[in-house]
Amino acid sequence: MEALLNTGSTIDEGRLAKGGSKYTDDYTKECAVCWMCAEDFTSLGCPEKVAVISRDRKYSVALSTKVTEAMRSGQVFIPRSIWANVVVEPDTFSTGSPRYKGSPVFVEPTDDVILSAEELVTKMYMGGK
Amino acid sequence: MVYKNIICPVCGGSCDDVQVNLDKENGTIDVQNACKMGSAKFKEVVSSHRLLKPTIRENGKVKDVSWDEALEMAADILVNAKKPFFFLGSETACEAQEVGLHIAEYLGGLADSNATICHGPTVMGIQESGMVGATAGQAKNRADMIVYWGVNALESMPRHMSRYGVFPRGYWTKRGRFDRTMMTVDPRVTPTAAASDLHLQLNPNTDYELLSALFTILNGKEPHPSVEEITGIPISVMKQTVEMMKESNFVAIYVGLGVSSSYGKHRNIEIALNFVKEMNNYTKCNIGALRGHCNVAGFNQLASYLYGYPFGLDFTKGYPRYNPGETTCVDLLREKDVDAAFVMCADLMDHIPADSAQYLADIPMICLDIAPCPSTTAADVVLPGVIDAMECDGTFYRLDNVPVYFEPFTDSPFTETKSNEDTLKQLFAKVKAKKEA
Ligand code: SF4
Numbered sequence: 327m328e329a330l331l332n333t334g335s336t337i338d339e340g341r342l343a344k345g346g347s348k349y350t351d352d353y354t355k356e357c358a359v360c361w362m363c364a365e366d367f368t369s370l371g372c373p374e375k376v377a378v379i380s381r382d383r384k385y386s387v388a389l390s391t392k393v394t395e396a397m398r399s400g401q402v403f404i405p406r407s408i409w410a411n412v413v414v415e416p417d418t419f420s421t422g423s424p425r426y427k428g429s430p431v432f433v434e435p436t437d438d439v440i441l442s443a444e445e446l447v448t449k450m451y452m453g454g455k
Numbered sequence: 456m457v458y459k460n461i462i463c464p465v466c467g468g469s470c471d472d473v474q475v476n477l478d479k480e481n482g483t484i485d486v487q488n489a490c491k492m493g494s495a496k497f498k499e500v501v502s503s504h505r506l507l508k509p510t511i512r513e514n515g516k517v518k519d520v521s522w523d524e525a526l527e528m529a530a531d532i533l534v535n536a537k538k539p540f541f542f543l544g545s546e547t548a549c550e551a552q553e554v555g556l557h558i559a560e561y562l563g564g565l566a567d568s569n570a571t572i573c574h575g576p577t578v579m580g581i582q583e584s585g586m587v588g589a590t591a592g593q594a595k596n597r598a599d600m601i602v603y604w605g606v607n608a609l610e611s612m613p614r615h616m617s618r619y620g621v622f623p624r625g626y627w628t629k630r631g632r633f634d635r636t637m638m639t640v641d642p643r644v645t646p647t648a649a650a651s652d653l654h655l656q657l658n659p660n661t662d663y664e665l666l667s668a669l670f671t672i673l674n675g676k677e678p679h680p681s682v683e684e685i686t687g688i689p690i691s692v693m694k695q696t697v698e699m700m701k702e703s704n705f706v707a708i709y710v711g712l713g714v715s716s717s718y719g720k721h722r723n724i725e726i727a728l729n730f731v732k733e734m735n736n737y738t739k740c741n742i743g744a745l746r747g748h749c750n751v752a753g754f755n756q757l758a759s760y761l762y763g764y765p766f767g768l769d770f771t772k773g774y775p776r777y778n779p780g781e782t783t784c785v786d787l788l789r790e791k792d793v794d795a796a797f798v799m800c801a802d803l804m805d806h807i808p809a810d811s812a813q814y815l816a817d818i819p820m821i822c823l824d825i826a827p828c829p830s831t832t833a834a835d836v837v838l839p840g841v842i843d844a845m846e847c848d849g850t851f852y853r854l855d856n857v858p859v860y861f862e863p864f865t866d867s868p869f870t871e872t873k874s875n876e877d878t879l880k881q882l883f884a885k886v887k888a889k890k891e892a
Contacts, residue, residue: 330659332643334712335611335747337491344465345495346504346826348805385809396644401659403643408805408812408829416808419720421579422571422767422783424808427605427717428660447804447829451816 327370329362329402331378331429333410343407348443357407358440360389360433363397373435378404380413381430387412387446388438402433408443412450458864463493464546464844467746467854468612468619473497475864490613499842500865504826506839507868522838522871526878529797529821529836530885536795536819538771539564540787544801545573545748547840547875548849548861549757552750554879555799556761558886560770565793567784568754569801571766574744576715578755578765579779580724587731589707589741591618591855596625597739598707600636600700604727605662605713607645611747612854616650620709627704636699640665641713655696658687660718665693666726672697673733706740715744743855748801752852788814796820800840800875804829823875838882840875841867847874 342353360376370376379386387409397403404410406426415429441449461473474487475497486497499505509525510517520528533539539562543555552568559566570578594601601620608615616622621637628634639651640662648654657665665686668678672694683689700706708731714723727742734740746752755765762768764777767784780786784803787793788811795818796803804812805828815833822834831837841847844861846868851859872878 332659334607334643334645337610337613340492340610340613341495343802343805344492346499346502346828347495348802348826348828380809398642398656401642411805411807411812412809414808416785416789416810418780418783418785420780421576421720422567422779422785423575423716423720424572424785425716425718426572427713443805443829444832447812447816447832450809451804451813451829452833453816 327366327433329366329400329431329433331410331413331431332401332403333406333414333426334403336405339405339407354440354442357405358389358409359392359405361392361394361397361403362433363395363399364393365399367391367393370433370435375436375438375440377434377436377438378402378413379432379434381415383432385412388436388440390440402431408446412446461864462844462851462859462861463489463496464749464842464851464861465493465496466612466749467752468614469851469853469859470614470618471859477865479865492613497845499825500845502826506825506827506831506837509839510837512835525836525838526882526885529838529882530889532795532819532821532835533558533562533797533886534889536564538793539795539797540784540793541566542784542796542798542801542803543568543754544799544803545569545751545754546843547800548750548843548851549753550849551799551875551879552754552757553761554876554883555797556758556768558879558883559768560775561883562886562890563770563773565770565782565787566758566768567766568751569748569806570751570754571783572785572806573712573748573751574715574746575766575779575783576721577710577724577744579721580715580728583721583725584728584732586728587735587741588743588855590857591853594707594741595619595623597627597705598625599628599634600638600703600706602638602640602706602708603647603651603745604640604708604710605717606709606711606745607641607647608709608745609646609650611711612745615745620707636703638696638699653696653699655688655692658685661686662714662717662723663719663726666723666730668693669697670726670730670733673730700734700740701737703738706734706738708740708742709745710742711745746854750851752854752856753850756852756856785811794818798830798834799823802828802830804833823878838878839869841869841872841878843875849874849876
């Protein structure tokens with residue numbers, strides 16, 4: 327499914343990030359989550375986990391799903407975090423600020439493991455170092 | 456011991472009424488008045504995961520070292536780099552950011568801050584069209600219509616609505632919430648939208664079109680009918696919105712990343728600012744950015760005052776240059792245009808897109824922070840941070856660009872440094888000694 331990705335704060339994301347708890351399970355449970363509406367969730371086959379993939383298909387991140395009335399069809403939301411930023415469009419349109427809101431992404435059901443923030447940085451960014 | 460009127464160093468709200476009861480002996484802290492985010496940070500003073508020892512990475516292994524060794528290695532990295540990059544984060548005082556900027560200038564490097572990836576496009580929009588601004592106090596006392604556009608205030612600045620925006624009793628709004636109309640513009644039904652009197656649930660990336668249509672209506676013209684399908688908002692609702700604004704005594708608009716970070720970027724802000732200027736022909740109207748990170752506004756003020764540009768400063772030619780898209784953090788890293796990084800008081804690794812984050816992990820990186828996070832994991836040198844407003848004094852700029860001087864209620868946990876400013880001064884002395892040797 328193609329969707330527009332929105333990222334932003336949630337109160338618990340803020341509480342955990344500011345409280346230095348980025349390497350806790352609570353933080354992963356709060357932020358490694360893809361919000362979508364019931365219609366999109368059903369059309370994806372009601373998956374427990376989805377892979378959100380960047381527009382150029384270079385990057386993909388596994389997340390659990392959350393169904394909510396806050397979203398409209400064709401739009402997904404990930405709390406602002408390292409997971410969300412894996413697939414945020416890096417082009418800044420000559421402003422310096424990437425497209426945290428409204429990046430085009432693909433969403434597909436997946437069985438991949440959801441990485442913790444620490445695993446994500448070591449495996450994906452540090453090449454497993 | 457109980458300390459009153461402590462300033463919260465977490466978001467741009469800079470709440471100044473936090474009450475703290477710190478029991479040093481038992482290592483406990485009780486926090487009153489702060490929101491969930493603020494309280495969590497105050498608990499860092501006594502937390503078990505606090506970074507208390509400098510570390511370096513040697514042959515792939517991380518090891519504890521003395522402050523002197525860590526500073527030596529940090530200085531070596533910076534001096535040996537051809538194009539060092541300084542990310543002077545917002546969770547520290549202007550005093551520390553100032554030293555960072557001077558090191559960047561001295562070494563002919565580049566300097567940037569959260570200000571860019573947060574409201575950088577907002578600042579660019581202001582450069583294009585100027586801004587009708589107001590302090591938070593003016594808006595609190597006068598505004599009877601509040602608009603949160605592209606911002607979920609309840610979750611990004613949780614006390615904004617209760618301290619400045621919607622609930623407080625102002626001089627002209629004596630009944631608080633009852634004297635105010637609240638509107639939210641957001642593609643998502645956020646808690647802020649749910650608490651509003653009117654929610655315009657626009658389609659993502661259509662802020663510019665919606666603002667243009669409002670502008671057209673304000674000028675007495677009919678917008679093109681296609682705008683309904685593009686934005687998802689009926690023209691009748693747009694007209695009602697403009698009327699509500701015109702009939703108010705004072706409209707306070709707060710914009711967030713929903714405007715500055717979606718398609719259109721600074722042009723969205725530019726048209727919003729022009730709309731506000733035009734609205735002042737009918738009623739008082741102002742606009743301001745809801746700045747989520749603590750001292751982002753401070754970096755803009757400081758960099759503008761010292762070097763003439765608000766962010767993305769390039770000193771490689773020996774004088775300051777500014778070219779957003781070229782000299783800004785995400786672009787520099789994505790284009791692999793710097794060869795070492797100093798990251799202070801911001802988890803940069805967490806905030807930037809994958810291409811930029813991958814390169815940041817590749818180059819030598821020094822990180823100054825208080826708790827373990829992706830940036831400290833990828834860093835080659837980690838310098839423990841001192842918590843501003845709790846363990847040292849200094850200056851923040853609030854969301855409305857009002858400077859706020861803060862005083863600590865406890866001391867730095869380190870004998871080697873009093874503050875992040877102090878740490879940076881020590882680093883600068885080592886950099887100078889190496890460069891001039
Ligand atoms: S609103 Fe912001 S400044 Fe106020 S207590 Fe919460 S985090 Fe701190």
